[in-house]
Amino acid sequence: MGCGLSRGADVGLVNKLLFAAPDSSSYAAWSFKGELLWVPLAQYSSFGESSLRGPADDYVFPCRLLQCDKAEYLVIFYHKNADDLGSCKPFVEKIRSCLGVHVLVVEYPGYGLCSSSTATAEQVNKHAFAAVEFAQTALGVPLRQIIVLGSCIGTGPAITVAAELELAGLVLISPFLSVVQIFRDHLGGVLSKLVSEQFRNDVLIKSVRSPTLICHGKLDKLVPFAHAEQLHRSLKCKAKLVDSSAANHHTNLLQDEQQFIAPMREFFDLPGSPSGKGLRVPAWAFLRRRHNDRVLLAKEAAEMDRLCSKQVGSPKVCDSMERGHGGEGCTRDKGGSSQQSPRSPPVDAVSCSDGGSQRGPLCQTELLCGHGLEAALKLLWHRCGLLSRSS
Structure with missing residues (x-):
């Protein structure tokens, strides 16, 4: 499961430095009600360069989907190291509210609820491509x-994706030329030759065809501003470099709208044209499975359709006090713990429909609780091990 780009003895050490995950996950399986999705890697692995098209790992990885009512664009965010889906929460929620876009945050192997897997450049790129294909085919x-938006180490997978696919745009925050160049800047040329390369942003950037916005602080000492300047010069498409004179590598770009939000809005003409409808999320995407068994998934889907075909009439919107439901988007088992509940009109999809409701400015989906749908989802959850048999 190594990087595959170089097999030097230092690969493991370099990966630990590049992908410095938090000591523990900042979120749990019940976090982000109605927004925590699970993407099966084996099902979404057709995108990407040939070296990434081998047998995919047989697991699912978490993403967080923040919907915005009638948004035209979806921003796929690849976070920086030392972050996970939970710790980047303020940043992505600000992007949604200020820019009027959907946001899909992608988790890396070795981070958050993916802590049992190992982070390498190759594995991170697999997650990155799978998230794009999931957005295109499932959403x-x-x-x-x-x-696609990448921050720091996240600019590696962001550029890798944009070099392969023509997108609405690419956004880079504090990008680097290459891993070797970072080590060369800090350790000198001799020691940098001992480092295995992971992301060749300086090479891949020349293949990017999508409009590209780069934001980089001039006071950045970890990744020098010169990296952004060279990447900008190498682009052959519409591009803009925003040089924040007072920003360093750890500056919160949301403190000053002119450092990030305003350039994003102007460069991509956001929020764009209202689409008139929300995203449709497959019900299975809310379910965490230990293994991606396609045969089992097909059988469960057939059983789910059979049960739901017996449903009489239309499901009604239930309030949080009916049928043992807890807070919005949760069902409670007999032990009192909350489990995330898919929200779906119809059974195979959920729709964002109430962005202007009294629940606040964040776009929410309605919870639909017809008896047939509820029974079908419980059956599927039991067989996936998400709920105990006694619930």
């Missing part, structure tokens, strides 16, 4: 409406 968002 129904065409590539022309997808903007």
Whole structure:
């Protein structure tokens, strides 16, 4: 499961430095009610360069989907190291509210609830490509409406994706030329020759065809501003470099709208044209499976359709006090613990429909609780091991 780009003795050490995951996950399986999705890697592995098209790992990885009512664009965010889906929460929620876009945050192997897997450049790129394909095929968002955004180490997978696919746009925050160049800047040329390369952003950037926005602080001492300047010069498409004179590598770009939000809005003409409808999320995407068994999934889907075909009439919107439901989007088992509940009109999809409701400015989906749907989902959850048999 190594990187595959170089097999030097230092690969493991370099990976630990590059992918410095938090000591523990900042979120749990019940976090982000109605927003925590699970993407089966084996099912979404057709994108990407040939070296990434081998047998995919047989697991699912978490993503967080923040929907925005009637948004035209989806921003797929690849976070920096030392972050996970939970710790980047304020940043992505600000992007959604200020720019009027959907946001899909991608988790890396070795991070958050993916802590049992190992982070390498190859594995991170697999997650990155799978998230784009999931957005296109499962959520129904065409590539022309997808903007990929990478921060720091996340600029590696972001550029890798944009070099292969023509998208609505590419956004880079504090990008680097290459891993070797970072070590060369800090350790000198001799020691940097001992480092295995992971992301060749300086090479791949020349293949990017999508409009590209780069934001980099001039006071950045970890990744010098010169990296962004060279990447900008290498681009052969529409591009803009935003040089924040007072920003360093750890500056919060949301403190000053002119450092990130305003350039994003102007460069991509956001929020764009209202689509008039929300995203449709497959019900299975809310389910965490230990293994991606396609035969089992097909059988469960057939059983789910059979049960739901017996449903009489339309499901009604239930309030949080009916049928043992806890807070919004949760069902409670007999032990009192909360489990995330898919929200779906119809059974295979959920729709974002109430962005202007009294629940606040964040776009929410309605919870639909017809008896047939509820029974079908419980059956599927039991067989996937998400709920105990006694619940």
